[in-house]
Amino acid sequence: MTRTRKGWPIAPPSDAGLVILLIGIALLLAGRVWLVENPQHNPWAPLDLRDPVGLATVAKLAALQDDIPTCHAVLNRSEIGFTALDPAREGECLRSDRIIPTDLSLAPSTAQMTCPVAAGFALWLRHGVQPAAQENLGSPVQRIEQLGTYSCRRMYGAESGRWSEHATGNAIDISAFILADGQRISLLQHWNGDGPEARFLREVRDAACASFGAVLSPDYNAAHANHFHLDQGRSPGIGACR
Secondary structure, rough: EEOOOOOOOOOOHHHHHHHHHHHHHHHHHHHHHHHHOHHHHHHOOOOOOOOOOOOOOOHHHHHHHOHHHHHHHHHOOOOOEEEEEEOOOOOHHHHHHHHHHHOOOOOOOOOEHHHHHHHHHHHHHHHHHHHHHHHHHHEEEEEEEEEEOOOOOEEHOOOOOOOHHHHHHOOOEEEEEEOOOOOOOEEHHHHHOOHHHHHHHHHHHHHHHHOOOOOEOOOOOOOOOEEEEEEOOOOOOOOOOO
């Protein structure tokens, strides 16, 4: 037992206290190593779309919506080729963020979209679409048929009301998936039922909800009977997923 200048005794650290301290340090170091080895869960690690979807993925995707240079850096880091285009149009249809991705297996392949849509699509294709295709259909997806990204219009083409995310190219509509073995899985033909094609479509719809702010399918309404609507109008995981 030691004493301070005022004579008050100070107890030395107990063995139990020392053990607790050492355990805490060990856990802290182990947690740091785990985050380094699992960047998908690490909020401070740069986003790489090749990493599995993790605890930090949605927040990192959401951060791209207001940071186009960082979004471009994510595509480059993830080895997703793209061509950046100059801004176009004005008003509600101003397109300040326009790119044409070259590595997303889209048909037609010239779709112009925002960078966050391309990032979400790349993540969905790698970690949602391809695994579901292999598991349910026994073949990888070779091409994905899209109905369009940009259309300067209000929702459902109405004369008034909210503007569509398509008005700025912040959305993409998907109608069918072409597999490497030649199978064509379309929403119009295969959504209903309980076969492997229907299971595949429902699994990729659900997987898209981790990559996009809104996911609308034939379950949403008749206007989406033949396609998935995927957009980044909100942060992924927050908007509609139906």
